[in-house]
Structures are given as structure tokens and as C-alpha cells.
Amino acid sequence: MLSNQETEELKQFAAEIRIHTIRQMAARGFGHMGGAMSICDLLSVLYGKQMKYDAGNPEWEERDWLICSKGHAGPAVYAALALKGFFPMEWLETLNQPGTRLPSHCDHLKTPGIDVTTGSLGQGLSVAAGVALAKKTNGKENTIYCIIGDGESQEGQNWEAVMFAAQQKLDNLILFIDNNGQQLDNRTEAICNMESLKEKLESFHWETREVCGHDVAAVNEAIEEAGKLKGRPHAIILDTVKGKGCTFAENKLKNHHITVTEEQAVEALEALKKG
Ligand SMILES: Cc1ncc(C[n+]2csc(CCOP(=O)(O)OP(=O)(O)O)c2C)c(N)n1
Structure with a gap:
């Protein structure tokens, strides 16, 4: 369970992840805003509290793994990694530019701290299960975390x-489903209802x-409770809002991949700084 101070720190970290996610997309002029914003609170709990990692040695054998199978949410993961010191903050200004180390979708070969390359939806959980089995077979204690979208969950x-x-x-595998109710161009229930x-x-x-995927204390507790139960894999379904915390994206049906102007970014960052 988190102390009040830890909860406040994780809320602040989530806000910083959001700020730097919006900044990255504003520098590029567009990006996958909706699905990046909906996982910021989860990323805050993972990188701020739950995951074992060494930012100076991203390949550390004893680390926990995060496979963000919804690889289009990469910019939110990059923000968390940069804030935790995996690479310089300046890299965030290069999102999705020629020669960048931060492509629009997660790439293990390009970005320190990205454990698995993703982007083709539906594949990350298979990789996560394979890594989890390998760790278990080798008697390792690592936890393997995987994030998929609710739209992505339609992939067989x-x-x-x-x-x-x-x-x-x-039981060393924890799957998060970012259940924001939307996929690329419509509500998930209108495309293929997964409920x-x-x-x-x-x-x-x-x-x-x-x-609730935006309640850092609740997400943290869910992970801790999941870790106690042995013999079965764990799923945590996160009730989230696509675009959460971004004034010009939240609660819009068309917020999957959008243009981001400097004016919009300024407005959204002001709102986030006010809390
Ligand atoms: C195999 C595959 N098919 C299609 C796409 C294109 N695509 C990218 S994101 C997306 C929608 C995903 O929806 P969801 O999983 O709910 O993600 P979120 O809403 O959280 O962004 C689609 C269809 C893809 N990346 N991979």
C-alpha cells in the first residue's frame, strides 16, 4: 500500500509523463495521443514504484521487463524512461524524426530501456509469455509486465x-489491458465488443x-495483490479514458492519431501544471 506521500509523488510523476508526451508530439506536429495518455498513470506506478531496473544498465539480467505491446504508445514510455534517466531528456525533442533513437513505435534496438520491439498489434503478449517461461525455467525472480489495448485484444x-x-x-506474468473503450476509428464495442x-x-x-487505470494507488495495490497469488498468470483490466489529461484529446472519439499544434500544447501543458 502506498503512503500519502508516495501517492502524491506518483501522481506528480504521471503528470510529468503526460507533459513530456505532449511536448514530444508537439515537436513532431502529430502523434498517437489518445492511447499514450491513457497509460501514463500505469507507467508512473511501474517506473516509479513497482519495476526493478537499472537506468544505467538497461539490459540488467535481474530487471523486470515491460513489453508495451500497443507500441504506438511509445512516446509515453519514452517520457517515463527519460525522466528516470535511461537517456538524455533532449532525445525527447527528436521523436519520430529522421535518425532518431525514439521512433513512433517502440524499438528495442534503438531505445535504451525498451525491452521488446512492438507496433504490430497482437504479438507482445506471446513474447511476454515466452520471456516469463524462460525466466521461470531458469529460476529467476523477474516479473514480466505486458500492456495491450482493448482494441488489440481482438487479435487472435x-x-x-x-x-x-x-x-x-x-505467475510471473502480469498483463494490463488498457480498456479505454476506443480503438483506431471507433468505439471498441462498435467494432468487435470484447466484454x-x-x-x-x-x-x-x-x-x-x-x-481504475487513473488511480495510482489502486493500480499499485492491484499489482501488489496480483503478485501474492501463485500458480496463475495475472490480468489487470484498467478502466481508462483515451486521451486522459490532454485538454484537446480527452473524450474525443477521433483522438487516436492527431495533429498537435504549439497553441494546443501550451493550453494542455498549462492545464496539467495546474493539476
Ligand atoms: C496488426 C496491426 N493491425 C493494425 C494496426 C494499426 N493500428 C494501430 S493502433 C490501432 C488501434 C488499437 O486500438 P487499441 O488497442 O484499443 O489501442 P488504444 O486505443 O489504446 O490506442 C490500430 C488498428 C497495427 N498497428 N497492427
Whole structure:
């Protein structure tokens, strides 16, 4: 459980992740704002509290892994990594520019701290399950975290990985589903309704819980509780808002990949700084 001070610090860290995510996209003029904003609170809890890592040695054997399978949310992950010292903050100004170390989607070969290359939706959970099995087989204690979108959960490959992880009793694997209710160009329920994700995962023998994805204390507690239960993989379904905390993106249906002007960025950053 978090102390009040820790909760405040993680809220502040989440706000900083949002600020630097918006700045990156403003420097490029466009980006995947919606799905990046919805995972900032989760990233704050992971990099601010739960994950074991060494920013100076991103390949450290004992680290926990984060596989952001919804690789288009890369800019939010980059903001968290830069703020934690994996690479210089100046890199954030180069998002998705020629020669950058920070491409629009996560790339293990380019960015320190990115554990797996992602972007083609549906594949990350399979990789996560494979890494989790390898760690378990080798008697390692690492936790493997994976983030997918609710739209992404429509990809059939996820469900193969879900079956495999249950069969292998991968209790070192925690899956987050960013259940923001939207995908690229419509509401998820209008494209292919996945509800109830909880019932589906439970029927596949996953230990599953649902929590507000913007409540850092609740997300932290869900991770801690999940870690206590042995013998089954864990899923945490995050109730989130696509575009959360970005004035010109939040609650808009068309906020997946948008243009970002300097004026919009200034307005959004002011709002975030005020809290
Ligand atoms: C295999 C594959 N198909 C299509 C795309 C294009 N695409 C990128 S993001 C996206 C929508 C994803 O929706 P969701 O998983 O809900 O992500 P979020 O809303 O959280 O951004 C799509 C269709 C892709 N990256 N990979």
C-alpha cells in the first residue's frame, strides 16, 4: 500500500509523463495521443514504484521487463524512461524524426530501456509469455509486465498466449489491458465488443481484477495483490479514458492519431501544471 506521500509523488510523476508526451508530439506536429495518455498513470506506478531496473544498465539480467505491446504508445514510455534517466531528456525533442533513437513505435534496438520491439498489434503478449517461461525455467525472480489495448485484444494471437500462459502457470506474468473503450476509428464495442474481458480471462484460468487505470494507488495495490497469488498468470483490466489529461484529446472519439499544434500544447501543458 502506498503512503500519502508516495501517492502524491506518483501522481506528480504521471503528470510529468503526460507533459513530456505532449511536448514530444508537439515537436513532431502529430502523434498517437489518445492511447499514450491513457497509460501514463500505469507507467508512473511501474517506473516509479513497482519495476526493478537499472537506468544505467538497461539490459540488467535481474530487471523486470515491460513489453508495451500497443507500441504506438511509445512516446509515453519514452517520457517515463527519460525522466528516470535511461537517456538524455533532449532525445525527447527528436521523436519520430529522421535518425532518431525514439521512433513512433517502440524499438528495442534503438531505445535504451525498451525491452521488446512492438507496433504490430497482437504479438507482445506471446513474447511476454515466452520471456516469463524462460525466466521461470531458469529460476529467476523477474516479473514480466505486458500492456495491450482493448482494441488489440481482438487479435487472435493474444488468446493463444493466454492459453499458453495459463497452461504454464506463469505467475510471473502480469498483463494490463488498457480498456479505454476506443480503438483506431471507433468505439471498441462498435467494432468487435470484447466484454466481458474479465469473464473471458477468468474462463481461461487467469487471475483477473478490474481497477481504475487513473488511480495510482489502486493500480499499485492491484499489482501488489496480483503478485501474492501463485500458480496463475495475472490480468489487470484498467478502466481508462483515451486521451486522459490532454485538454484537446480527452473524450474525443477521433483522438487516436492527431495533429498537435504549439497553441494546443501550451493550453494542455498549462492545464496539467495546474493539476
Ligand atoms: C496488426 C496491426 N493491425 C493494425 C494496426 C494499426 N493500428 C494501430 S493502433 C490501432 C488501434 C488499437 O486500438 P487499441 O488497442 O484499443 O489501442 P488504444 O486505443 O489504446 O490506442 C490500430 C488498428 C497495427 N498497428 N497492427
